[in-house]
Protein backbone atom coordinates (compact mmCIF):
# COMPACT_ATOMS: atom_id res chain seq x y z
CA UNK A 687 0.00 0.00 0.00
CA UNK A 688 2.80 2.40 0.88
CA UNK A 689 5.95 2.32 -1.22
CA UNK A 690 7.24 5.88 -0.95
CA UNK A 691 6.71 7.77 2.30
CA UNK A 692 7.71 11.44 2.48
CA UNK A 693 8.77 13.06 5.75
CA UNK A 694 9.37 16.79 5.47
CA UNK A 695 11.63 18.02 8.28
CA UNK A 696 12.56 21.37 9.79
CA UNK A 697 14.70 19.62 12.40
CA UNK A 698 12.10 20.13 15.13
CA UNK A 699 11.19 17.68 17.88
CA UNK A 700 7.81 17.23 16.25
CA UNK A 701 9.36 16.38 12.90
CA UNK A 702 11.62 13.85 14.70
CA UNK A 703 8.49 12.24 16.10
CA UNK A 704 7.07 12.12 12.57
CA UNK A 705 10.25 10.32 11.44
CA UNK A 706 9.64 7.65 14.09
CA UNK A 707 6.16 7.00 12.71
CA UNK A 708 7.36 7.08 9.11
CA UNK A 709 10.06 4.51 9.93
CA UNK A 710 7.56 2.21 11.65
CA UNK A 711 5.26 2.34 8.62
CA UNK A 712 8.17 1.90 6.22
CA UNK A 713 9.28 -1.21 8.08
CA UNK A 714 5.80 -2.70 7.98
CA UNK A 715 5.24 -1.89 4.30
CA UNK A 716 8.80 -2.39 3.08
CA UNK A 717 8.70 1.21 1.84
CA UNK A 718 11.36 3.77 1.08
CA UNK A 719 11.40 6.98 3.15
CA UNK A 720 12.14 10.29 1.45
CA UNK A 721 13.26 13.05 3.80
CA UNK A 722 12.92 16.59 2.49
CA UNK A 723 14.16 19.78 4.13
CA UNK A 724 13.09 22.99 2.40
CA UNK A 725 15.18 26.15 2.65
CA UNK A 726 12.48 28.80 2.91
CA UNK A 727 12.97 31.26 0.04
CA UNK A 728 11.53 34.03 2.23
CA UNK A 729 14.36 33.53 4.74
CA UNK A 730 16.90 34.01 1.95
CA UNK A 731 15.52 37.35 0.83
CA UNK A 732 14.95 38.68 4.37
CA UNK A 733 18.58 38.53 5.44
CA UNK A 734 20.71 41.20 7.06
CA UNK A 735 21.96 43.85 4.61
CA UNK A 736 25.62 43.02 5.27
CA UNK A 737 25.18 39.39 4.21
CA UNK A 738 24.55 38.43 0.59
CA UNK A 739 21.53 36.27 -0.28
CA UNK A 740 23.94 33.69 -1.70
CA UNK A 741 25.74 33.45 1.65
CA UNK A 742 22.48 33.16 3.54
CA UNK A 743 21.25 30.47 1.16
CA UNK A 744 24.43 28.47 1.53
CA UNK A 745 24.24 28.58 5.34
CA UNK A 746 20.58 27.59 5.28
CA UNK A 747 21.32 24.77 2.84
CA UNK A 748 24.03 23.46 5.17
CA UNK A 749 21.56 23.47 8.06
CA UNK A 750 19.03 21.66 5.90
CA UNK A 751 21.62 19.01 4.97
CA UNK A 752 22.40 18.53 8.67
CA UNK A 753 18.70 17.80 9.21
CA UNK A 754 18.48 15.24 6.41
CA UNK A 755 21.82 13.69 7.48
CA UNK A 756 20.41 13.14 10.96
CA UNK A 757 17.41 11.30 9.52
CA UNK A 758 19.67 9.23 7.24
CA UNK A 759 21.69 8.21 10.31
CA UNK A 760 18.52 7.16 12.08
CA UNK A 761 17.52 5.19 8.96
CA UNK A 762 20.84 3.37 8.93
CA UNK A 763 20.38 2.46 12.61
CA UNK A 764 16.82 1.26 12.03
CA UNK A 765 17.37 -0.54 8.73
CA UNK A 766 15.14 1.83 6.73
CA UNK A 767 16.10 2.97 3.24
CA UNK A 768 16.24 6.81 3.32
CA UNK A 769 16.51 9.12 0.29
CA UNK A 770 17.48 12.67 1.29
CA UNK A 771 16.50 15.89 -0.51
CA UNK A 772 17.15 19.58 0.11
CA UNK A 773 15.32 22.21 -1.90
CA UNK A 774 14.81 25.96 -1.77
CA UNK A 775 11.32 27.37 -2.13
CA UNK A 776 8.09 27.89 -0.23
CA UNK A 777 7.94 24.84 2.06
CA UNK A 778 4.40 23.65 1.34
CA UNK A 779 4.84 24.17 -2.43
CA UNK A 780 8.07 22.21 -2.38
CA UNK A 781 6.54 19.41 -0.28
CA UNK A 782 3.46 18.97 -2.48
CA UNK A 783 5.51 19.16 -5.70
CA UNK A 784 8.10 16.70 -4.39
CA UNK A 785 5.31 14.25 -3.49
CA UNK A 786 3.81 14.48 -6.97
CA UNK A 787 7.14 14.04 -8.72
CA UNK A 788 8.34 11.07 -6.66
CA UNK A 789 5.26 8.83 -6.55
CA UNK A 790 4.85 9.52 -2.84
CA UNK A 791 1.80 7.75 -1.43
CA UNK A 792 1.88 9.10 2.14
CA UNK A 793 3.24 12.24 3.79
CA UNK A 794 4.09 12.08 7.51
CA UNK A 795 4.80 15.39 9.26
CA UNK A 796 4.66 17.15 12.60
CA UNK A 797 1.61 19.13 13.72
CA UNK A 798 4.08 21.85 14.67
CA UNK A 799 7.61 22.88 13.86
CA UNK A 800 10.29 25.22 15.05
CA UNK A 801 8.49 28.52 15.10
CA UNK A 802 4.81 27.97 15.67
CA UNK A 803 2.65 29.05 18.56
CA UNK A 804 1.02 26.03 20.06
CA UNK A 805 -2.30 27.77 20.41
CA UNK A 806 -2.77 27.06 16.73
CA UNK A 807 -4.03 23.58 15.99
CA UNK A 808 -1.56 23.14 13.13
CA UNK A 809 1.53 24.97 11.95
CA UNK A 810 1.11 26.82 8.66
CA UNK A 811 3.28 24.46 6.61
CA UNK A 812 1.29 21.44 7.77
CA UNK A 813 -2.04 23.19 7.33
CA UNK A 814 -1.24 24.19 3.77
CA UNK A 815 0.13 20.75 2.92
CA UNK A 816 -3.02 19.07 4.28
CA UNK A 817 -5.16 21.42 2.18
CA UNK A 818 -3.21 20.89 -1.04
CA UNK A 819 -1.84 17.35 -1.04
CA UNK A 820 -3.54 14.75 -3.21
CA UNK A 821 -2.11 11.95 -1.04
CA UNK A 822 -2.96 11.33 2.64
CA UNK A 823 -1.10 13.38 5.25
CA UNK A 824 -0.46 11.81 8.65
CA UNK A 825 0.14 14.49 11.29
CA UNK A 826 2.13 13.66 14.41
CA UNK A 827 2.17 15.65 17.62
CA UNK A 828 4.58 15.54 20.52
CA UNK A 829 3.75 14.95 24.18
CA UNK A 830 4.57 18.56 24.88
CA UNK A 831 1.93 19.88 22.45
CA UNK A 832 -0.46 21.98 24.44
CA UNK A 833 -3.33 21.97 21.95
Ligand code: ATP
Nearest residue numbers: 694695724795796798799800801802809810811812
Ligand atom coordinates in the same frame (compact mmCIF):
# COMPACT_ATOMS: atom_id res chain seq x y z
P1 ATP B 1 4.73 28.23 11.64
O1 ATP B 1 5.85 27.85 10.72
O2 ATP B 1 3.41 28.34 10.96
O3 ATP B 1 5.07 29.41 12.48
P2 ATP B 1 5.38 25.78 13.08
O4 ATP B 1 6.83 26.04 12.76
O5 ATP B 1 5.04 25.34 14.47
O6 ATP B 1 4.49 27.04 12.71
P3 ATP B 1 5.14 24.20 10.68
O7 ATP B 1 6.21 25.04 10.09
O8 ATP B 1 3.86 24.01 9.94
O9 ATP B 1 4.77 24.64 12.17
O10 ATP B 1 5.81 22.75 10.93
C1 ATP B 1 5.04 21.59 10.98
C2 ATP B 1 5.78 20.46 10.28
O11 ATP B 1 6.00 20.84 8.93
C3 ATP B 1 7.16 20.15 10.85
O12 ATP B 1 7.09 19.25 11.95
C4 ATP B 1 7.82 19.53 9.64
O13 ATP B 1 7.37 18.19 9.47
C5 ATP B 1 7.24 20.34 8.47
N1 ATP B 1 8.07 21.49 8.07
C6 ATP B 1 8.00 22.76 8.54
N2 ATP B 1 8.88 23.56 7.93
C7 ATP B 1 9.54 22.79 7.02
C8 ATP B 1 10.59 23.00 6.06
N3 ATP B 1 11.14 24.21 5.89
N4 ATP B 1 11.02 21.95 5.32
C9 ATP B 1 10.45 20.74 5.47
N5 ATP B 1 9.47 20.47 6.34
C10 ATP B 1 9.01 21.46 7.11
Ligand code: MN
Nearest residue numbers: 799800801802
Ligand atom coordinates in the same frame (compact mmCIF):
# COMPACT_ATOMS: atom_id res chain seq x y z
MN1 MN C 1 7.51 26.51 10.78
